[in-house]
Amino acid sequence: MEYLKEVEGKRVHDVVHDEKKKNEAEAEAEAVGWVKGSVIVGAGPSGLAAAACLKAKGIPSLILERANCLASMWQLKTYDRLRLHLPKQFCELPLMPFPSNFPCYPTKQQFVAYLKAYADQFGLRPAFGRTVVSAEYEDDVKCWRVKTRRDEEEREREYRCRWLVVATGENAEEVVPEIEGMSEFGGRIEHTSSYKSGDMLSGKDVLVVGCGNSGMEVCLDLCNHNAKPSLVVRDTVHILPQQMFGRSTFGLAMWLLRWLPTRVVDQFLLIMSHLMLGDTSRLGLHRPKLGPLQLKNLYGKTPVLDVGTISLIKSGQIKVRPGIRRLKHHAVEFVDGIVQNFDAIILATGYKSNVPSWLKGSEMFSEKDGLPRKPFPNGWKGENGLYAVGFTKRGLLGASIDAQRIAQDIQHISLQTPSLA
Known part of the structure; x- marks a missing residue:
C-alpha cells in the first residue's frame, strides 16, 4: 500500500495542517438534518475504528469532532517522547495493521501518521470544529437529535440520526x-496535556504530581533534559518491567492467561x-493488595510499565515524595511536614469523560464518572x-473490540428493519 512510504518521519504539525486544509470544505458541505446511518461523536482512534467497521x-x-484535526488528544495534548506503551499488534485498529517497518513500540508521530x-x-472525513452541546433521544420520532456549535457566536446546528x-x-x-495555595505558588503549574518536553526546565526543580505511566515518563524526560524532578506518590501502584524474557510483559501475560487463572499469572508477574526491579516499597512505591491483572479487571487501574524511571529513582536522580499538604511561594509542604522549593509543578493527574455534560436523558452512562454503567x-x-x-x-485493543461489536449489531438491526437505516 502506498501509505507505507509516506508515514515514516511525518511531523505532527504537518499532519494537522494537511487535515485542516483537506477537510475544511468537506466539513462545511456536510448535510444538515437527517443523517443516514450513524452519528459518531469523536474523531479519535475509537471513532475512526467505529466508522471504518x-x-x-x-x-x-x-x-x-470538536477539534480541527483527528486524534486531537494524540496530536495536541501529548508529550514529544511518547511511544505506545504496548506492542503495536495490541494497538492496531480493525481492518488495517501497522506498517511492517514500524518498531514494536511506535512513536507518537508514527501513530498519528x-x-x-x-x-x-476508509475515506473517513470527519466534520471538524463541531462541538456537540447536546444529544437526546426523541421517542415520538424514534431518532437522536444531536446539536452542535462551531463557536459561541454561531447558532446551533442540528443533526438527526437513528444510531x-x-x-x-x-x-x-x-x-x-x-x-491549597495554588494561587500563592507563583511558578509554572501545568497539566501534562500542555507538557511537550523538559527542554525549558533544564536545571530546574520540578515536582510531578501523579505516578501513573505519564507521571513516570515525564520524570524520565525531565532527567534527560537535566532538570531535577521529584514525584508525588499518594497511592499504591503496581510497576512492572515493560518486557520480560525479551517479550512484552503485556503480551506474555495475555499468553499465560490462556492456560492459567488470573491470580496465578499475577503471582508470576x-x-x-521483584527479581528485575527489586522491592519497590523501599523506594516509596508500595504495591496494592490485589495483583495487577485483578486490579485492572475490577477497577480499570492500569499498572505502570517501566521504561527506565525506576533506575533513576534508585540512583536518586528522581526523588519520591508523599502527598501534598499545601503550596507556598515557590515551595511545597508535604504531608510529612517537609517543605521543599520548586520552580515548576507538572500535574500528571489524568483525564475524565465529559459525556454527562452533553448526553441527555440516557441511563447508559454514570453521572459520577461519565463511563458506561455496565462493566x-x-x-x-x-x-x-x-x-x-x-x-x-x-486501551486501543478494547476500543477495537467495541467498534466491531457495534458494527455487527447495527448491521443486524438494519437488515431486520431496513427502513430505519
Whole structure:
C-alpha cells in the first residue's frame, strides 16, 4: 500500500495542517438534518475504528469532532517522547495493521501518521470544529437529535440520526485537582496535556504530581533534559518491567492467561518484577493488595510499565515524595511536614469523560464518572440505538473490540428493519 512510504518521519504539525486544509470544505458541505446511518461523536482512534467497521458493512457515518484535526488528544495534548506503551499488534485498529517497518513500540508521530492513513484508507472525513452541546433521544420520532456549535457566536446546528455512537472516550477532559495555595505558588503549574518536553526546565526543580505511566515518563524526560524532578506518590501502584524474557510483559501475560487463572499469572508477574526491579516499597512505591491483572479487571487501574524511571529513582536522580499538604511561594509542604522549593509543578493527574455534560436523558452512562454503567464487556450497547466505543479501560485493543461489536449489531438491526437505516 502506498501509505507505507509516506508515514515514516511525518511531523505532527504537518499532519494537522494537511487535515485542516483537506477537510475544511468537506466539513462545511456536510448535510444538515437527517443523517443516514450513524452519528459518531469523536474523531479519535475509537471513532475512526467505529466508522471504518460500519463502512465495511455498508453503513455510512457522520463523525463530529470538536477539534480541527483527528486524534486531537494524540496530536495536541501529548508529550514529544511518547511511544505506545504496548506492542503495536495490541494497538492496531480493525481492518488495517501497522506498517511492517514500524518498531514494536511506535512513536507518537508514527501513530498519528497511521491514524491519518487509516482515515484515508476508509475515506473517513470527519466534520471538524463541531462541538456537540447536546444529544437526546426523541421517542415520538424514534431518532437522536444531536446539536452542535462551531463557536459561541454561531447558532446551533442540528443533526438527526437513528444510531448514536459515543466515541469521546475516557480522556476527554483534564483532571486538575484543587490544591491549597495554588494561587500563592507563583511558578509554572501545568497539566501534562500542555507538557511537550523538559527542554525549558533544564536545571530546574520540578515536582510531578501523579505516578501513573505519564507521571513516570515525564520524570524520565525531565532527567534527560537535566532538570531535577521529584514525584508525588499518594497511592499504591503496581510497576512492572515493560518486557520480560525479551517479550512484552503485556503480551506474555495475555499468553499465560490462556492456560492459567488470573491470580496465578499475577503471582508470576509480581515475582518477576521483584527479581528485575527489586522491592519497590523501599523506594516509596508500595504495591496494592490485589495483583495487577485483578486490579485492572475490577477497577480499570492500569499498572505502570517501566521504561527506565525506576533506575533513576534508585540512583536518586528522581526523588519520591508523599502527598501534598499545601503550596507556598515557590515551595511545597508535604504531608510529612517537609517543605521543599520548586520552580515548576507538572500535574500528571489524568483525564475524565465529559459525556454527562452533553448526553441527555440516557441511563447508559454514570453521572459520577461519565463511563458506561455496565462493566466490560457489556458496556458498549445502550438503549434506543445508543452505543459507546473506547470506554472499556482496556486501551486501543478494547476500543477495537467495541467498534466491531457495534458494527455487527447495527448491521443486524438494519437488515431486520431496513427502513430505519
